[in-house]
Amino acid sequence: MGAPRPDDARGVFGISVAAELAGLGAQTLRLYEARGLLEPARTEGGTRRYSVNDLDRLRRISDLLAAGLNLAGIRMVLDLQDENSELRAGDPPTRQSAQAPQPRRRSRRPEQG
DNA sequence: ATTCTGACA
């Protein structure tokens, strides 16, 4: 299945190239981040670095938008998908709870694009 | 960060 390549999690693209590859505007990427749909890595200087996974996530966002969901709904879907992925990673033979104590992220982050 | 516009209900 989908192997957890560290490369795919590594932020490599600047915001403008990520936007280009995603077929979106750079501002849109910032908006998505402000809405909690995305959290790209940062360089030491604080500039965004988008990973392949981030690109993949942007694609999913576009698909969900086209499906008629709003950003709040998309955030929920994305969170659940991530949560599900994590469950597959460990997969303990015994499942007692489907509740993952996910740290609710709602941190407003001022940034330098 | 804020404002403005276009789409939609």
Place this chain on the structure above:
DNA sequence: TGTCAGTA
């Protein structure tokens, strides 16, 4: 008219 996404 109000909300929402995307933009300037």
